[in-house]
Amino acid sequence: MAGETSKLTITKSLLALKQQSGKSYSQIAEETGLTNVFIAQLFRRQAQLKPDTAAKLQAAVPNIPVELLHEMMKPPMRSYDPNLIQEPAVYSMSAIDFYCSVDKGKGVDGKDRVVITFDGKYLPYTEQKSEHMVSRLHRH
Incomplete structure (x- = not known):
């Protein structure tokens, strides 16, 4: 706390x-x-x-x-809010290689619009097979 x-x-x-x-x-x-x-x-x-x-x-x-x-400059202490909407695709985007911007643009009607851009590396889900674990590869 x-x-x-x-x-x-x-x-x-x-x-x-x-x-x-x-x-x-x-x-x-x-x-x-x-x-x-x-x-x-x-x-x-x-x-x-x-x-x-x-x-x-x-x-x-x-x-x-x-x-x-x-x-x-210290690492941030992020916290998890269980009330946030949970979306499966979010977990497939890398926050390590991720950009986000909020810009203002004009709509076709000439009115101001908000443009939010998410630009992240997509990471496919991988099946976690035990034989792929490095620690198991080196056991005899």
Whole structure:
């Protein structure tokens, strides 16, 4: 529970600093070369800030203190929400090689539309045969 409280406190601080900057996730994304969804994940401590990108983020949002940048570089503690809709195809997409962006576009009627793009490596389900286990291959 202490980890969740700490994460909540850090997240609130980060979101307040982002708001103070007056920049949108998309603006920060443009300045850092990241996607706007990934920027949102960083500010919510759901993604890990890489050292090479920390300088770009600090340039884009200069009011982030170094201590919080270091917190953002720690692996995030994600939690599972059983209330989320469960979809079998989600488990076949690799989050290791996955991009997501939220953009604004115009519909055929000229009105503003939201375009969400999921671009991930598709991993087919594999049958887990015991004879394929490396630990069993080397047993005699």
